[in-house]
Amino acid sequence: MTGKEAVVLAIDIGGTSLKGALVDGTGAIRGEQAVILEGRTGEAALACLENLGASLMAMAASGGLRPLAAGVIAPGVDEASGRVLFAANLGWRDLALRDRMAGHLGLPVATGHDVRTAGLAENLLGGTDNRRDFAYVMIGTGIAAALLCNGAIVSGARNMGGEFGHMPVIADGEPCGCGQLGCLEAYASAAAIARRYRTRGGAAGRSARDIALTQAEDPLAGAVWRDAIRALSLGLATVTVLLDPGAIVLGGGLAEAGTLLLDPLREALASRLTWRSPPPLRASRLGLSAGRTGAAILAFRLAGQSACIEAWDRGSSRGEPSGGA
Numbered sequence: 001m002t003g004k005e006a007v008v009l010a011i012d013i014g015g016t017s018l019k020g021a022l023v024d025g026t027g028a029i030r031g032e033q034a035v036i037l038e039g040r041t042g043e044a045a046l047a048c049l050e051n052l053g054a055s056l057m058a059m060a061a062s063g064g065l066r067p068l069a070a071g072v073i074a075p076g077v078d079e080a081s082g083r084v085l086f087a088a089n090l091g092w093r094d095l096a097l098r099d100r101m102a103g104h105l106g107l108p109v110a111t112g113h114d115v116r117t118a119g120l121a122e123n124l125l126g127g128t129d130n131r132r133d134f135a136y137v138m139i140g141t142g143i144a145a146a147l148l149c150n151g152a153i154v155s156g157a158r159n160m161g162g163e164f165g166h167m168p169v170i171a172d173g174e175p176c177g178c179g180q181l182g183c184l185e186a187y188a189s190a191a192a193i194a195r196r197y198r199t200r201g202g203a204a205g206r207s208a209r210d211i212a213l214t215q216a217e218d219p220l221a222g223a224v225w226r227d228a229i230r231a232l233s234l235g236l237a238t239v240t241v242l243l244d245p246g247a248i249v250l251g252g253g254l255a256e257a258g259t260l261l262l263d264p265l266r267e268a269l270a271s272r273l274t275w276r277s278p279p280p281l282r283a284s285r286l287g288l289s290a291g292r293t294g295a296a297i298l299a300f301r302l303a304g305q306s307a308c309i310e311a312w313d314r315g316s317s318r319g320e321p322s323g324g325a
C-alpha cells in the first residue's frame with residue numbers, strides 16, 4: 001500500500017449533464033466536475049463521459065489521491081450486467097457501460113440505476129427508521145421511484161420496476177410522453193407543471209418552482225399546482241396501500257420546493273387513506289447529491305471498503321428537511 005489517501009470516483013449521468021466527484025473514505029468531496037451535454041447523445045455523450053473520467057483521474061493524481069474504484073449511475077442500467085438497456089435522452093441502447101468505463105479508467109467499476117442508487121443512499125444516510133420497506137420518489141423532468149420491499153429493491157422481471165411516473169392516476173387523462181393517457185408524470189413532473197401552466201395561457205418561461213411560489217396570487221398557478229398535488233397524492237396512496245412503506249422520501253428538483261410541496265401533499269395523502277395512517281412523508285436529506293452519494297457507496301462496496309460508509313453522517317431520525325420555501 002502506498003501512503004496515498006484513497007478516494008473513489010462517483011459519476012452521476014443525467015439526461016442533460018454528467019456530474020463527477022472524488023469522494024474520500026469519510027464521505028467528503030475532494031474534487032468535482034460537471035459537464036453539460038448540450039444535446040450530445042450516443043457516442044458523443046460517451047466521449048464526454050470518458051473525458052470526465054480522465055479529468056477526475058488527473059485531479060486525483062495531482063491531489064496525491066489514490067482512486068480505488070468508480071461508481072457510475074445512469075438511467076436504464078441493469079445492475080446485473082452493467083449495461084444500459086435503454087436511456088432515451090442519452091440515445092443509448094444496450095451499451096456495455098461498466099465494461100467500457102472499466103477499460104477506460106483502468107479501475108473496477110460498479111454501475112447502478114440512477115434512481116435506485118439515489119434511493120439506496122437516502123435509505124442508508126437519510127435518517128429513516130424503517131430501512132426495509134421504503135419508497136424514494138424522484139420528481140424532476142420526469143418521475144421515477146426506488147421501491148424497497150422487505151429489504152430488497154423492486155426491479156421487476158424486465159428491469160422496469162419503479163416507473164412510478166407512468167402509473168395511470170387519471171382515467172383517460174392527458175397524454176404522456178410515453179404514449180399512455182393520464183400518467184402521474186403528465187401532471188406532476190416539473191416539466192409537466194411548467195407545460196400545463198403555459199398551455200393554459202400562463203406566461204412562458206415559468207418553472208415549476210416559480211408556479212409553486214406564486215400559487216396564492218395567480219389562480220392559474222394555483223390550479224396547476226393543485227392538479228399536481230392531487231395526482232401525486234393518488235400515486236402515493238397507491239404505493240402506500242400496495243407496499244406499506246415505512247417512509248416515503250421525495251427527491252429531485254421539485255422536492256426543493258420544500259413545504260410548498262410537502263404540506264399540501266401530506267394533507268391530501270392523509271385524506272385519501274381513510275382506514276390507515278399515511279407513512280411519514282419528507283424531503284430527501286441528501287437533496288440533489290443523492291445520486292452522487294449513492295455512486296460513491298457502490299464504489300466503496302466494490303472496493304471492499306464498505307465499513308467506512310458506516311461512519312458517514314446519517315442525519316437525525318427525526319430530521320425534517322430544511323424545506324426552503
Ligand SMILES: [Zn+2]
Nearest residue numbers: 166176178183
Ligand atoms: Zn407515461
